[in-house]
Amino acid sequence: MNTPTAEPIWHGYTPTDIDHLARKALAADRWRAGDTDERLAAIRFAIVEHLCTTDTTPTRHDLVAIGLRASDSHVQHEMHHHGWDRQDLGAGRGAMPNFQRYWTTSPTPSPEKQVVEKLARTQIWAQLTPREQQAIVAMAETGDYRLAGQALSLDANAYGNLLSAARRRFLACWHEGEEPSRLWRMTKRTSSLDGTCRGVPRLRASQVETMRLRRSDGATLREIGQEWGVAISTVSRYLRGDVIPVPDPARSAA
Structure with missing residues (x-):
C-alpha cells in the first residue's frame, strides 16, 4: 500500500493533508455505528472531489465540513438501504414499511411457464390426427372411458388404444425429438358413470x-x-x- 506523500497536488494540499483532514472529520462526525473504513473512504473521496473541481483554494475548515457532510450522506444512504427509520432509530434495522414490504413479500411468479405451456399445447394439438383429437375431447366431455368410447362408436379396448396413441404422440411432440418420457400415471377413472x-x-x-x-x-x-x-x-x-x-x-x- 502506498503511503501519503508530502508533495502538494491540489491547491497546495498534499495526500498527507487530505488523509489528516479526513480523519479529523471522521473523529468529529456524529456517527459511531457502521463501518468506519467505509465512512473514511467516503470522506476522502468527497474532499478530493472538491479539490479537483473547485477554482478557489478551500480552507482546512471548509474541507473538514465537506468531509462531515459526506459522512452524513454515506451513513444515511446505508441506513436507508438497511431499513432504518431516521425518525425512530430505536426501532432498529428493517423498521421502514417499504423495507418490510420488499423483503417479506413473495416475488411475483414468472408467467413464462404458463405462456410456454399454453403455446406448446396449441402447437401440439395441430400435430394430432383428427381421430386422436376426438378421443381426447370425448374423454374431456364425458369423464368416462365407456361413454367416451360409445361417443366414437368404439368398444372400450379400441377406445383405450386410441387414447393411448394420442398421449404418446403428444409426449413425442412435447419433447421435440428427444426420447419421450414414460406416459404419466394411469388415470384414476376406474369407475363408470352407470353405477x-x-x-x-x-x-x-x-x-x-x-x-x-x-x-x-x-x-x-x-x-x-x-x-x-x-x-x-x-x-x-x-x-x-x-x-x-x-x-x-x-x-x-x-
Missing part, C-alpha cells in the same frame, strides 16, 4: 362414510371388507378416493 366399478355395483356415499368411521375406530381393511362383503382392495380404493361412491338417493318429502 358400477369394473362391473360391480358401486357403494353409496353413506356406506363409504361408515367405512371411514370404522377405519378411524381402528378396524382393519380386512374386517371392513368382510362386513360389507367386498374385497380388501375395493375398500382401499374407496377410502383413498380412487373410486367415487354413488350418491345416496334423495329422501322423499314427508
